[in-house]
Amino acid sequence: MDTVSDLMPFVSSAIDAYGVSVLARTRELGADTGVARGTRILQRVFGRGDAASRQVIETMANAKPDDEPSRAALKLAIMEAFLADPHLAREVAAMLPRKTDDMIVTGENAPVP
Numbered sequence: 680m681d682t683v684s685d686l687m688p689f690v691s692s693a694i695d696a697y698g699v700s701v702l703a704r705t706r707e708l709g710a711d712t713g714v715a716r717g718t719r720i721l722q723r724v725f726g727r728g729d730a731a732s733r734q735v736i737e738t739m740a741n742a743k744p745d746d747e748p749s750r751a752a753l754k755l756a757i758m759e760a761f762l763a764d765p766h767l768a769r770e771v772a773a774m775l776p777r778k779t780d781d782m783i784v785t786g787e788n789a790p791v792p
Contacts, residue, residue: 682775687750739753
């Protein structure tokens with residue numbers, strides 16, 4: 680599983696919804712939505728955000744939907760965080776919905792593999 684590619688739809692939707700304030704967002708974090716999941720992932724990866732991570736998120740927030748360089752910069756920042764802390768990569772992978780065959784299983788009642 681390519682964790683960074685798998686989490687991009689979630690973090691992208693969170694950034695689209697909240698922009699750079701995604702790192703400070705705390706409402707709706709308990710919700711089981713793609714935006715809430717993306718927010719939790721970004722906060723786990725970047726914390727409250729240093730200047731560099733806030734800049735990457737701000738660039739992505741201001742980018743057009745098809746702006747691949749902005750998406751690539753965010754992916755690279757996440758990959759660098761994972762390389763610096765391999766435990767973080769496993770922790771974030773566990774935050775993603777589990778896939779079984781052709782379905783994605785989410786929520787509290789999801790079966791454990």
